[in-house]
Amino acid sequence: MNLDLSTVTRWLQQPLFKVGETPVTPVTLASLALAVVLVLAIWWLAGALERLLLRAARRGAGAHADNPAHLARLHMVSRLARYTVWVLGTIVVLNYVGLDLSSVALVGGALAFGLGFGLQNVFSNFISGIIILLEGGLRVGDFVDLESGVRGHVREIAMRYTRVTTNDAIDVLVPNSEFINGRVINWTFDATYRRMRVPFGVAYGTPKEKVREAAIAAARTVEGVLDDAGHEPTAWLVSYGDSAVNYELVVWADRRLTTSPAGTHARLMWALDDALAERGIEIPFPQRDLHVKSGAIDVRLTNA
Missing domain, CATH: 2.30.30 (SH3 type barrels.)
Structure with a gap:
């Protein structure tokens, strides 16, 4: 069956349905295709706008361009602008092609339909993302x-x-x-430094002041550990173990150290081991004493 151009045009412009109160332009196949193209274009433009805002803001930031808090604010503003363009642009396009979204019943029905088909998690994550951006309790770089x-x-x-x-x-x-x-x-929400603790143990009988001196000396060799009024490194005696007296090396560390806790712990342990060995302080290992009571063992042999 051959179709000429006029037949295809009539087919594309054939009304499919109406949404909203009259008078409303009926929705056709052509208008639906146009809506898809326009919505995709708006989403692309929203992403391009976000990237443009980020580049322009970073160029105008000057000395603050590498500041984590400033970068977080830029990300929040540009991302909210992208979402705003998405939502408003989509509403305008759908109204333009005949989908009247001013009807509360339509919006409610669409949401109920989407949530009923398992989109509740997507919707929950989207709203959670907007809350995160608006509250500011979580920022890029944290x-x-x-x-x-x-x-x-x-x-x-x-x-x-x-x-x-x-x-x-x-x-x-x-x-x-x-x-x-x-x-x-x-770890980086407000203050630029945090307290960190490194547990270790020494042999019974080791002078406490000698242990504290070694711990403080070890902490001072690690760059990024604070050593000013109110933030001096120290050692706490925390418990008596089976084979050792247990201490904690307590330090205040800057942002660079607190954002790599495993590496910082390893560096402090390395420095602590050197300081303890230099002062002849023993790091014990678990020991058990075995007591054997004397007695007679009755061994009897039987023939099979």
Whole structure:
């Protein structure tokens, strides 16, 4: 069957349905195709606008261009601008092609339809992402420790997930709702330094002052450990173990150290081991005494 141009045109312009109160332009196949193209174009323009805002803001930031708090604000503003263009542009396009979204019943029905088909998690993560951006409790560049065990730097707060990069350069995509519903430790939220503790043990009989002197000397060899009024490194005696007296090396560390806790712990342990060995302080290992009571053992042999 051959179709001429006029037949195809009539077919594309054939009314399919109407949405909203009359008078409303009926929705046709052509208008639906136009809506898809325009919505995709608006989403692309929204992404381009976000990138343009970030570049322009960084160029105008000057000396603040590398400031983590400034970069976090830039990310929040540009991402919210992108979402605003998405939503408003999509509404305008759908109204233009005849989908009257002013009807509350339509919007409610669409949401109920989407949620009923398993989109509740997507919707929850999207709203959680907007809450995260607006509240400012979590920003790009922060070092976080999640209840699930994920620990690393926040690199991106997207529509559905937040990208966390660990110190092993592994990107973990965490659903936004996990930051709203779960426990989140933000190591870099406000203060630029944090207190860190390194447990260690020494042999019984070692003078306490000698142990503290070694611990403080070890801490002072690690760059980034604070040593001013109110933030001096020290050693705490915390418990008596089976084979050792247990201490903790307590230090205040700057942002660079607190955002790499495993590496910082290793550096402090290395310096502590050198300081203890230099002063002849023994690091004990578990020991057990075995007492054997004397007695007679009755051994009887039987023939099979």
